[in-house]
Structure formats: C-alpha cells, structure tokens
Amino acid sequence: MRKMNFTKIYPYLYILPAIVFIALFILYPVAxxxxxxxxxxxxxxxxxxxxxxxxxxxxxxxxxxxxxVRNNFLYIGVSLITEVAAGLMIALLINxxxxxxxxxxxxxxxxxxxxxxxxxxxxxxSTIYHxxxxxxxxxxxxxxxxxxxxxxxxxxxxxxxxxxVASSWRYIGFVAVIYFGALQRIPKELYEVASLDGxxxxxxxxxxxxxxxxxxxxxxxxxxxxxxxxxxxIPYVITRGQPYHSTEFIVTWSIKRxxxxxxxxxxxAISVVLLGIVLxxxxxxxxxxxxxxxxx
Amino acid sequence: MSTETVKIKIRKNIGKIVAHLILAxxxxxxxxxxxxxxxxxxxxxxxFYTNVLGLPKQFxxxxxxxxxxxxxLARCMLNSCIVTVSSVIPVVMLASVASYGFARFKFGGNKxxxxxxxxxxxxxxxxxxxxxxxxxxxxxxxxxxxGIIFAYIAxxxxxxxxxxxxxxxxxxxxxxxxxxxxxxxxxxAFWKIALPLSRPGLFPxxxxxxxxxxxxxxxxxxxxxxxxxxxxxxxxxALEARFxxxxxxxxxxxxxxxxxxAVLFVIFRGEFMKGLTAGSLKI
Numbered sequence: 340m341r342k343m344n345f346t347k348i349y350p351y352l353y354i355l356p357a358i359v360f361i362a363l364f365i366l367y368p369v370a371x372x373x374x375x376x377x378x379x380x381x382x383x384x385x386x387x388x389x390x391x392x393x394x395x396x397x398x399x400x401x402x403x404x405x406x407x408v409r410n411n412f413l414y415i416g417v418s419l420i421t422e423v424a425a426g427l428m429i430a431l432l433i434n435x436x437x438x439x440x441x442x443x444x445x446x447x448x449x450x451x452x453x454x455x456x457x458x459x460x461x462x463x464x465s466t467i468y469h470x471x472x473x474x475x476x477x478x479x480x481x482x483x484x485x486x487x488x489x490x491x492x493x494x495x496x497x498x499x500x501x502x503x504v505a506s507s508w509r510y511i512g513f514v515a516v517i518y519f520g521a522l523q524r525i526p527k528e529l530y531e532v533a534s535l536d537g538x539x540x541x542x543x544x545x546x547x548x549x550x551x552x553x554x555x556x557x558x559x560x561x562x563x564x565x566x567x568x569x570x571x572x573i574p575y576v577i578t579r580g581q582p583y584h585s586t587e588f589i590v591t592w593s594i595k596r597x598x599x600x601x602x603x604x605x606x607x608a609i610s611v612v613l614l615g616i617v618l619x620x621x622x623x624x625x626x627x628x629x630x631x632x633x634x635x
Numbered sequence: 636m637s638t639e640t641v642k643i644k645i646r647k648n649i650g651k652i653v654a655h656l657i658l659a660x661x662x663x664x665x666x667x668x669x670x671x672x673x674x675x676x677x678x679x680x681x682x683f684y685t686n687v688l689g690l691p692k693q694f695x696x697x698x699x700x701x702x703x704x705x706x707x708l709a710r711c712m713l714n715s716c717i718v719t720v721s722s723v724i725p726v727v728m729l730a731s732v733a734s735y736g737f738a739r740f741k742f743g744g745n746k747x748x749x750x751x752x753x754x755x756x757x758x759x760x761x762x763x764x765x766x767x768x769x770x771x772x773x774x775x776x777x778x779x780x781x782g783i784i785f786a787y788i789a790x791x792x793x794x795x796x797x798x799x800x801x802x803x804x805x806x807x808x809x810x811x812x813x814x815x816x817x818x819x820x821x822x823x824a825f826w827k828i829a830l831p832l833s834r835p836g837l838f839p840x841x842x843x844x845x846x847x848x849x850x851x852x853x854x855x856x857x858x859x860x861x862x863x864x865x866x867x868x869x870x871x872x873a874l875e876a877r878f879x880x881x882x883x884x885x886x887x888x889x890x891x892x893x894x895x896x897a898v899l900f901v902i903f904r905g906e907f908m909k910g911l912t913a914g915s916l917k918i
Contacts, residue, residue, distance in 0.1 A: 349821070350745075353736025357729045357792050358748055361755040364767060364789030369758060372766035429661055432654045439651070447904050448662050451669070454900045454907060455893050456850035458868040462875055463668055463889055466675075472683065472882050474671050508668065517912050569761040572852040576872065590761045590853075597765045598857065607765045614762040621757070 369614070376608035387604075394608035404609065407587045408616075410574075414503055414588070415567030421507045423559060426514025427552075433515070434522045446519065449512035457509070461576030464505035468492050468577075492578055495585035502574050502586065509573075514559055521555040522548070557628045564624060568617050589613050672893070676886035683883050695883070702888035706877055707862060711870030712895070715849055718780055718866055722787035723845045727837055729788070730795035735825050737796065738803035739811070749800075755793035760786075760853060768857050778860040786854050791844035798913060802836035803829060842903075842910025849896065867892055 376394055378387040398404050433445050452460065467474045468491040476488040492498045525548065533543050571590040574580070580587040580595065587595075593613065597606025645652070675683060676698055677691040703709060737749050767786060768777065776782025806829055814824045852868040859865055865873070871892055878884040900907045 347742075350736050350740035350742040353740070354733045354748060357733035357796060358751060360729065360785070360789045361752060361792055364770075364786055365755045365758055365763060365793075366751070368763035368766040368770055371770060372763060375766055375769065429658070432658050432661075435654045436651050436658070439655070441655075445658055445662065446908070447901065449665055450904075450908055451897060451900065452665065453911060454846060454850075454896050456852065456868050456871075456896075458850075458852050458871045459889055459893050462871055462885065463672055466882050466885060467668060467671065469882070474668075508665070512665070513912065516908055520912070565759065569759045571761055572868075575852075576875075593761075593765070594853075594857070603765060603769070610762050610765055614758065617759065617762070618757065 372607050372611055375604055376611050378604050380604045390604075394605050395612070397605065398608055398612055403584045403587055403592055404589070406584060407589045407592045410499060410586060410588050411568050411570070413499060414506070414570060415563060417500075418503050418507050418510070418567065419560060419563045421503070422510050422514045422563070423556065425507070425511050426559075427518050429511065429515040430518035430522055431548075433519055446512075446516055450516050451512065452509045453513045455509070457572035458576050460505055460509050461573045464501065464508070465492065465577045468501050493582060495582060498578050498582070498586045502577050505577060506570070506573050517555060517559060518552065521552055525551050561621065561624060561628075564620050565617055568613065568620065589616075669893070672886050673890055675883060676890045678883050680881060680883055698883050698887035699891060702874065702878075702884050702891060705884075706870055706874040706888055707865075708867070708870050708874070708888060708891055710863065711865050711867045712892075714780070714864055715867040718784055718787070719845055719849045721780070722784045722791065722848050723841050725784075725788050726791040726795055726844050727841055730792055730799055730840060731830060731833065731837065732825075733792075734796045734799035735803050735829060738800045739806075739829075752793050752796050755789075756797060760790055764853055764857055771858060777858060778864065780859075780864060783854055783858045786858060787844075787848045787851070790854075791848070795840040795844060798840055799833060799836050802833045806832060838906050839910035839913040842906055843913050846896070846907070846911060 377389060377391055379390045379393070380387045429445075429449060433442055436442050436445075466472070470476055470488070470490045470493075473491075475491065479485060479487050489497060491501050529547050530543055533547060538546070569590055570588055571594070574586060574588045575591050575594075578586040580591055584592075589609065590613065593606045593609035595606070596602045596609065674689075674691055677694045677696070678698075679693075679695050682692060733752075737745060737752075771777050771782045771786070774782070776785065810828055810832075811824045814828045815821070819827065849866075850868060851866075855866045855869050856872075859869065862873075871888065874888040875885055878888070
C-alpha cells in the first residue's frame with residue numbers, strides 16, 4: 340500500500356522544488372500585482388482602500404504613459420530594422436569569409452557588447468554623448484562637421500535616437516551570431532543546384548537565403564518585441580526620462596511611479612498593463628507568423 | 636607568381652576582400668566605444684579635456700585606484716560573485732531535476748505543471764518586480780542577498796527547464812533501462828547516466844543564467860538597498876553619482892566593471908555565444 344503511493348508521488352518530487360519557486364516568486368507576484376493595482380495604497384495613512392479600476396482608467400489617459408508607449412514602439416521599430424539589417428549583413432559578410440583565419444575573431448568582437456551589462460553600455464554612451472567631453476561631438480569637430488554637434492541628450496528626439504543607438508550597438512552582434520548560425524545550416528547543395536540552373540548570387544540570396552531565414556527571423560523579431568516593451572536599464576541610465584519625460588519608457592515610468600513617487604498601486608497598474616501588452620503582442624505575432632515557415 | 640596570376644587572383648577574390656574591408660570598418664565601429672573607454676580612463680582630467688581622442692600621454696593608474704576604492708567596486712564585485720554563483724548552482728540543480736521529471740515520467744499533471752513553467756516564461760521580470768518587492772518585504776527578505784537570490788532563481792528556472800527538458804527527451808529510453816537492469820535506482824539512473832549526458836545542455840543554462848544575473852540591474856536596484864550588499868551594476872550607477880563630472884574616473888570604473896566579464900567571454904567564447912543565444916536556434 341505504501342509503496343504504491345510513493346510511486347505515484349515520486350515524479351512530483353523531481354519537479355516540486357522548481358514549481359514552488361516559480362509559483363512563489365513569479366505567479367504569486369502576478370496575483371499580488373493584480374490585487375495591489377486595485378487598491379489605493381497610501382503609505383502615510385497606511386490604509387489601502389479598494390478602488391477597482393480607478394488606476395487603469397487613469398493609466399490610459401496619462402500623457403506620460405502614452406508618451407512612454409510611443410517611445411517603446413519607436414524603440415522596437417527602429418532598433419529592429421537596424422539590428423536585423425545590420426546583423427544579417429554582418430552575418431553574410433562573415434559567412435563569405437568564413438574560411439579565413441580571422442573570421443572567428445569577427446564573431447567574438449561583434450558579440451562582445453552583448454556580454455557587457457546594460458548599465459555599463461548606457462553609462463559609456465552617455466559619456467560619449469556629452470556635449471563637451473564626449474567622443475561624438477569631438478569627432479564631428481575634428482572632421483569639420485562642427486555644425487552637426489548638438490546637446491544630444493537634451494533634445495527629446497535626439498535623445499531617443501541616442502538610446503536606440505546604444506541599444507543597437509549592444510544587440511547587433513547577438514543578431515549577427517544567430518544569423519550566422521542559421522546560415523550554416525542551409526545545405527550548400529541548394530546553392531550549387533541553383534548555380535547550375537543559372538541563378539546568380541542575387542537570385543540565390545533572394546530566393547534561397549532569405550526564405551530559409553524566415554524561421555530564425557521570426558524568433559529574432561519575437562525576442563525584440565518582448566525585449567522592446569520591457570526595456571529598462573539603458574534608457575534609465577542614459578536619460579532617466581529627461582527631458583521632461585520625453586524619453587520615458589513603460590517600465591521606467593512604472594518603476595518611477597511605484598518607488599520614487601510613492602504611488603505603488605499606480606505603478607503596479609502600469610506593469611499589469613505592460614503584461615497585457617506583451618501577451619497580446621506575442622499572441623498576435625505568433626498568429627501572424629504561423630503560416631510562414633519553410634521546411635528544408 | 637606572375638602579375639597575370641596575381642591579377643586573376645585578385646579578381647577572383649574581390650568579393651572576399653571587399654567583405655574583409657567592410658567588416659574591418661564594422662569592427663572599428665563596435666570596438667570604438669570600448670577603446671575610447673580604456674584610453675579615457677588613463678588620462679588626467681586636464682588631458683581628457685584637451686586630448687579627447689588621442690592616446691593618453693601617461694597612464695594614470697590612480698584613476699583606477701580612486702574608482703576602485705571610492706565607489707566601493709571591490710565590494711560590489713564580491714557581491715555580484717556571491718549572488719551569481721549562489722543563484723546559478725541552485726538553478727542548474729533544480730532545473731535539471733525538474734526537466735528530467737517532466738521529460739521522462741508520465742504522471743497526471745505533467746502537462747499542466749509544464750504549462751505553469753511556460754507561463755512563468757512569459758512573465759518577464761519587469762512586470763512582477765513591484766509586487767515581488769512587497770512580497771519579499773513581507774518575508775523580511777528585502778535588502779538581503781537571500782531575497783534577491785530567490786528572485787533570480789525563480790526568474791532563471793522556466794527557461795532553463797524549457798531547454799533541459801528538450802535535452803532529456805532526446806535521450807533514448809534504452810540507456811536508462813539498461814542502467815536500471817544493471818541495478819541502478821531510478822534516481823541513480825538520473826544522477827549517473829542522464830545528468831552527465833546532459834552536460835552540453837547544462838553549460839548554456841549556466842552561462843545564460845549566470846551572465847544575465849551578473850548583469851542584472853532592475854532586481855538589484857529595487858531589492859538591494861545598502862552599500863554593503865550592492866552588486867556591480869548598481870555600483871556603476873553609484874560611481875556615476877559620485878564622480879559626476881570626472882569622466883576619467885567614470886571610465887576607469889567602467890573599465891574595471893567590463894574587463895572581468897569580457898576576459899571570461901574571450902576565454903570561453905564558444906560557450907558564451909552558445910549559451911546567450913541558447914534557445915533561439917532550438918525553437
């Protein structure tokens with residue numbers, strides 16, 4: 340009798356510790372977050388009256404939140420195009436010279452920014468963008484383009500661009516290495532046969548390489564979507580949302596409201612909305628991509 | 636070689652030569668900021684103003700000393716080591732055991748509980764950091780290493796389980812069975828046979844979790860308050876606050892923070908690249 344019961348619960352012993360961690364520190368916070376966001380936590384009076392959807396109504400009318408959402412979308416759009424285009428190009432170039440001795444070094448160098456913390460990247464670039472001491476303006480002056488120098492982080496539009504540049508610098512190598520790996524798995528025979536049939540390299544690229552990279556591009560875009568909505572460290576470190584919240588992002592705003600502005604419930608509401616955005620975006624994206632994978 | 640042969644050789648390889656040239660430019664763009672960082676970190680304050688782009692005239696190692704001591708980077712680095720190692724080891728242990736359970740046992744709730752793991756995968760840390768802070772506060776784990784380690788373990792588990800389960804599912808049943816016939820217990824089969832075989836999967840999991848935990852900013856900023864416990868990314872922001880206009884010091888501090896992980900990366904570059912892009916190629 341005892342032995343049979345033990346056999347039944349035995350598998351659960353393997354998975355239980357992990358499940359407990361996940362339930363306690365991931366799932367429970369979600370539930371707690373939903374609950375918190377419907378209260379009006381007042382740290383001074385130490386009361387938390389139930390207010391239902393009050394915070395959510397406010398979120399969607401909050402101009403800073405809407406600016407933040409706009410910034411997230413811009414961030415995703417621009418950095419995605421940059422990273423995919425540049426990453427793919429770099430992967431193709433490395434692939435072209437992959438028999439040379441130096442090509443492994445190319446991969447290592449281009450991937451290096453990806454192992455550095457986002458904070459370090461953000462700090463480094465904020466020093467580069469400094470109006471007098473930074474490398475950017477100095478280089479511009481040296482090559483005679485002093486009319487192009489700006490106070491990069493002081494202008495709302497430029498500051499956003501600066502954040503995107505810093506982020507792309509970090510992720511281009513990541514994309515390039517992934518594409519390079521995917522390129523290796525395309526059978527050489529496909530290209531040989533195409534050559535025999537008279538296809539030149541442009542044809543080969545458009546009709547063999549690109550379609551077969553669709554699968555991996557899906558993964559990259561998916562990661563960029565999720566990462567783009569949840570980006571935090573780089574914008575926070577470079578601009579902290581200045582000037583005047585024009586470079587605020589969803590997560591930076593949520594954290595600011597929750598902790599520095601003592602409005603935990605509102606900040607939590609923003610993060611719940613973020614969860615919704617991420618889930619919906621992922622679901623839509625997967626649905627859209629369902630039909631487009633080529634097998635070979 | 637005659638000039639004719641050389642000309643033909645060049646024409647044949649023009650594509651590759653152009654590729655190398657473009658890649659060289661790319662490498663300069665990528666390495667540029669890092670080189671600037673190192674060069675600037677060795678300059679004196681005045682020289683940094685006047686000679687922004689050139690090589691430093693003398694190597695001011697005192698910048699490094701100042702950054703190291705004033706910003707307490709030594710302590711931060713130690714904390715990062717403690718927290719990262721204390722998180723990665725449990726992650727690898729718990730994830731391998733759990734993945735094995737999901738992969739090789741049939742039991743009611745297998746699918747459901749794995750779905751729980753997948754749900755955990757979808758919930759990114761930025762979404763739960765605020766409520767998690769209140770939960771940890773209630774458990775008196777705020778501003779402790781233990782608290783943030785728990786958070787990191789929970790964060791790393793879903794992805795690690797996802798990866799390792801695929802690994803364990805690809806093991807042929809015969810290996811396990813023959814081990815059991817030879818007298819191995821169920822757990823022995825896991826410990827002595829399956830686990831060693833899964834080493835190619837354990838490394839990416841360890842690297843992925845380890846590097847991301849080492850570099851994490853969000854949890855560290857919210858869950859750790861006192862100087863004694865701060866990890867490296869927080870130390871960097873403290874550095875910036877402390878030295879705000881002494882860019883040479885900031886760059887020195889940045890270099891200190893960047894060098895260890897960069898060196899590790901160069902040594903273990905294969906594992907790093909595989910680990911950090913893990914899952915992207917498997918999906």
